[in-house]
Amino acid sequence: MQNSLFKPRFGPLALLIGPALVLFIVFVIVPIILALWFSFFNWSGGKSMSFAGLANYANLIVDAQFWATFGNNIFLIAFCLVGQIGIGFLLAMLICGRALKLKEFHRAVIFFPVVISAVVIGFMWSMIYNKDFGLLNYLLRGLGLEGWIRPYLDEPKTVMLYASIPVVWQYIGLYMVLFLTGIQSIDPAIFEVAEIDGASSLQRARHITLPLLMDTLKVAVMLCIAGNMKIFDHIFIMTGGGPGKSSMVMAMYAYNQTFEMFKLGYSSAISIGIMILSLGMILASRGLLRARGDQ
Amino acid sequence: MTRHGIGRGVQGFLINASVLFFSILCLFPIIWMGYSSLKTKQEFARDIISLPTSPQFGNYVDAFRVGEMQIYFLNSVLVASVSVIAVVIAAFLASYALARYRFRLNAPLFVLFISGLLVPVHGLLIPVFILFKRLSMLNNRISLILLYVAYGLPLAIFLFESFIKSIPREMEEASYIDGAGLFLTLRRIIFPMASPAMATVTILSFLSAWNEFPFALVLLKSKALKTLPIGLTNFSGQFVTDYTKLMAALMITIVPMMIVYFLSYKTIMRGMLAGAVKQ
Numbered sequence: 169m170q171n172s173l174f175k176p177r178f179g180p181l182a183l184l185i186g187p188a189l190v191l192f193i194v195f196v197i198v199p200i201i202l203a204l205w206f207s208f209f210n211w212s213g214g215k216s217m218s219f220a221g222l223a224n225y226a227n228l229i230v231d232a233q234f235w236a237t238f239g240n241n242i243f244l245i246a247f248c249l250v251g252q253i254g255i256g257f258l259l260a261m262l263i264c265g266r267a268l269k270l271k272e273f274h275r276a277v278i279f280f281p282v283v284i285s286a287v288v289i290g291f292m293w294s295m296i297y298n299k300d301f302g303l304l305n306y307l308l309r310g311l312g313l314e315g316w317i318r319p320y321l322d323e324p325k326t327v328m329l330y331a332s333i334p335v336v337w338q339y340i341g342l343y344m345v346l347f348l349t350g351i352q353s354i355d356p357a358i359f360e361v362a363e364i365d366g367a368s369s370l371q372r373a374r375h376i377t378l379p380l381l382m383d384t385l386k387v388a389v390m391l392c393i394a395g396n397m398k399i400f401d402h403i404f405i406m407t408g409g410g411p412g413k414s415s416m417v418m419a420m421y422a423y424n425q426t427f428e429m430f431k432l433g434y435s436s437a438i439s440i441g442i443m444i445l446s447l448g449m450i451l452a453s454r455g456l457l458r459a460r461g462d463q
Numbered sequence: 464m465t466r467h468g469i470g471r472g473v474q475g476f477l478i479n480a481s482v483l484f485f486s487i488l489c490l491f492p493i494i495w496m497g498y499s500s501l502k503t504k505q506e507f508a509r510d511i512i513s514l515p516t517s518p519q520f521g522n523y524v525d526a527f528r529v530g531e532m533q534i535y536f537l538n539s540v541l542v543a544s545v546s547v548i549a550v551v552i553a554a555f556l557a558s559y560a561l562a563r564y565r566f567r568l569n570a571p572l573f574v575l576f577i578s579g580l581l582v583p584v585h586g587l588l589i590p591v592f593i594l595f596k597r598l599s600m601l602n603n604r605i606s607l608i609l610l611y612v613a614y615g616l617p618l619a620i621f622l623f624e625s626f627i628k629s630i631p632r633e634m635e636e637a638s639y640i641d642g643a644g645l646f647l648t649l650r651r652i653i654f655p656m657a658s659p660a661m662a663t664v665t666i667l668s669f670l671s672a673w674n675e676f677p678f679a680l681v682l683l684k685s686k687a688l689k690t691l692p693i694g695l696t697n698f699s700g701q702f703v704t705d706y707t708k709l710m711a712a713l714m715i716t717i718v719p720m721m722i723v724y725f726l727s728y729k730t731i732m733r734g735m736l737a738g739a740v741k742q
Contacts, residue, residue: 176564180645185572188557188616195613196579199590206593262482267475276728277486283724283731285674287692288713291699292492301511301706303495345732346739391739398585401676419585426589439586446583
């Protein structure tokens with residue numbers, strides 16, 4: 169009886185799953201196949217298209233510019249792992265403590281930048297960094313720290329550092345709330361017992377909260393890696409990849425090769441490269457964290 | 464007060480002060496933009512931090528009249544709302560079939576959809592551009608909407624499927640036995656019961672459509688179709704050094720978000736967290 173009710177005929181089933189499946193295949197699967205196909209050609213977008221075999225991939229592997237952009241993604245990941253997870257965890261611990269007033273206010277305010285468009289954040293920070301009218305330089309002058317003033321986004325050597333700060337700033341709230349949820353799911357009785365036994369708040373954080381938050385930490389690390397492999401908006405707005413190509417990230421390099429160099433075959437190979445590297449990084453982080461957790 | 468008590472007090476003060484400092488760090492740049500957008504260019508140049516002596520709405524007038532922000536704004540509203548409705552319906556129907564029906568392709572299809580969560584979307588930027596170029600669907604609002612729906616599906620299906628599975632079957636069975644058909648049962652019973660998951664999916668897809676940049680940048684060329692993030696890049700090109708006008712345009716983009724956020728930030732946080740953890 170029960171089974172026959174949920175045993176579908178083809179018609180209704182196709183009607184239910186069809187729309188989602190078609191969309192998914194056309195816009196996710198087909199583009200991947202297309203990228204693979206075009207990556208074997210020399211093509212500038214016009215009619216002429218010549219088979220190139222693996223030449224695009226051979227070029228990609230020795231393309232120092234491509235690896236430099238990948239290096240910028242890695243820099244961002246490293247910076248965000250320390251900044252976002254570190255500060256996010258610290259804030260979560262402080263907010264959970266008894267001493268803090270206005271918890272709800274802090275939580276709502278610190279999370280707010282997360283929902284703002286990355287394009288807006290990019291423009292806002294360009295203004296914060298501005299030489300003459302920027303908030304940052306105003307603050308430094310006010311504190312008598314003129315010596316700290318730098319051409320933040322115009323110095324090739326340090327541009328990635330200053331371009332990363334807005335990214336960290338925007339998403340700290342996400343990690344804070346992630347850790348808060350993790351902490352709140354820990355049985356409060358454990359803390360009470362530890363407190364009765366005389367454990368200080370630092371000891372409780374080190375020996376209870378941290379070990380019990382391992383799963384949350386894994387999620388945070390994966391989120392950090394996945395998020396920063398696909399970074400584009402902030403940097404596109406703030407620097408456009410410059411000065412020169414010093415702050416270019418992978419997605420921007422593919423964009424640049426397509427719309428400025430018109431190398432569509434090559435940028436298809438770059439797209440495949442991005443997919444392999446991103447997927448590789450995500451799966452590697454998963455494997456690594458899982459192995460660590462098993463010990 | 465005992466020594467211990469004083470220590471506690473100092474500690475408490477430090478904790479409150481440092482978290483407050485951080486909150487200000489998060490909020491002040493936005494507030495600064497908000498009140499500076501009410502200053503004239505000259506007043507801002509004289510002193511970037513002072514409050515406006517008398518609030519001027521000229522920047523907003525110019526943002527609409529000269530910068531034509533209303534075009535981008537309406538485009539964003541249209542694209543975001545249509546794609547949210549479509550993603551909710553398509554994902555809900557597919558999830559119901561995947562959660563309830565037993566058929567041979569059930570597990571493989573579910574895995575296929577969920578694997579979409581792992582696809583690095585930005586790798587698809589160029590191939591999607593080529594695809595739409597071939598289909599002669601560049602510079603078309605529908606292209607962008609279809610894309611947002613497709614990329615919203617994996618997460619939406621993940622959230623809906625597990626939610627529908629947690630709904631007991633008895634009510635549906637009763638409805639079927641009463642002679643109601645599939646779509647009536649879905650509409651009257653499952654759809655209303657799944658409303659918490661619906662809220663999460665709606666918020667997540669709305670936020671991502673409202674804020675999405677690279678695909679809109681690549682696909683839309685004419686001004687009449689551009690969404691807010693792309694419109695802002697036009698706008699900043701048009702008013703290169705006019706900071707107060709740019710600030711007004713940025714405020715026009717984020718004020719609707721702010722209102723939605725402070726009305727329902729708890730749901731938004733829960734939704735974004737569910738989205739993050741599932742990925």
